[in-house]
Amino acid sequence: MNRKKIIIAILAVVIIVSGVSLAVMAGRQYEKDREGPLEGKVKLESVYLAPKVPGRIESVAVREGEQVDEGDTLLIIDVPEIEARLDQARGALSSARAQYQKAKSGATEFDRRRVQAKVDAAESQYSFAKASYRRMENMFNDSLIAAQEYDKIRSKYESARSQLEAAEAKKEDVDTGVRSEKIEMARGDYERAKAAFREAETAYDDRVITAPKPMRIQSVMLQRGELATPGYNLFSGYDTESTKIRFTVPESKMNEFEVGQTHSMEAPFDSRTFRVTLDRIQPLPDYASITSMYPRHELGETVYELYFRPVPGESTGELHHNMTFLLKGAGE
Structure with a gap:
């Protein structure tokens, strides 16, 4: 039993002495490292690129390890929905622009002739309806026609008068020019169409992933035909200017x-x-x-x-x- 305790005590002393020796050696090595030249590592800032729009990869223009400059095309995403949206926005912009230009320019000579023709036709119809109404009014007063027929003629007369007033109002509107409120309304439609087109154009440009700065491509995550989702990293690399x-x-x-x-x-x-x-x-x-x-x-x-x-x-x-x-x- 005493022999066993002696062995344990000897082992404990050996462990303590070994620990102290290792600590001394570590301290000496630390002092030696502090006296030698400093060792450093080159560090480059990491760059990750992800898309804003979903779609399938149409083409990949770079390979892993390649050096690219700012603005270089890295990848193109195929998004048919965005192309259709851009065409729709372009058509709406063209129509709104034409309406705004028309509102600013006012009526053309052709518009004036067309409105005058409507006024002339309305005056002719009104003259005929007025003459018929006068004759029928006298006959109704003499009890020569029924009240129902008289009411029918009077209705046609009033309708012809209303059409003439509408044609004359349209002619006056054309002669005096387009009201400022209508011009502002047309301008608002035009500005709204421009904003919609810019939005669609921006979404279309987001199909193309370009290098934001000079960088070295480290990893290409997806290849042609694979599906890209917004926020998923397509590339990782290093900023070579950092x-x-x-x-x-x-x-x-x-x-x-x-x-x-x-x-x-x-x-x-x-x-x-x-x-x-x-x-x-x-x-x-x-x-x-x-x-x-x-x-x-x-x-x-x-x-x-x-x-x-x-x-x-x-x-x-x-x-x-x-x-x-x-x-x-x-x-x-």
Whole structure:
């Protein structure tokens, strides 16, 4: 029994000594890393492209890994409903425009002749109806015709008079021009038709997916013939104009860095070197802080992210996402 306790005690001592040794080795390695050159990674902002309209993929114009410029066509979606809607809006716009121009220009000479012809015809009918009514009125007063026949003639007379008044009113409207209210009404219809056409045109343009900025295509999610839905990512890639190199630095070394400083960057796997400028400094979340195992004897450190951008005009070569670089001293 005592022998067993001795063995357990020996094992416990060995474990404690091993743990202390590992901690010392880790601390030495950490100090060594802090003294060596800083290692950073190239970071590019991710870009995702999704459609606004549903439809089947008509054609895909790019491949994975391809570099594209802003405005390049990436993909076209086939949406027959939008094409029909655009044709309908175009026809309505043409009709509304013609009505508005007609309202502004007023009546043509042909319109005036046509209205005058209607007035002449109405006057002729009124004259005949009036003469017939006078004769029938005298005969009715002398009790020579029945009241029913007299009422029929009087009705025709009043109808002819109403038609003449309507024709004369139409002629007066044509002679004096279109009222401002009608012009405004026609203009409102025209503006509404223009808005509907712009809406349909925008929806039609949304069939074509273009590159919003220079970027490298990483993934193409759908191919020709497949169904695309609004909001579903069709492409993912990297913004090639957002190149930055990210380093993590402990608080104890932050006095070596200042925003705007120029440093020299070196690629460990080839002979590339170029200058970079410190663009931004920000602390990592609290969980990334370096906390001492012995808080009574050593201070904990906050870890910071440093973002560098190549100096304009520098020849950097092609920089890929997550490529490794080493940082030299300021001003080198």
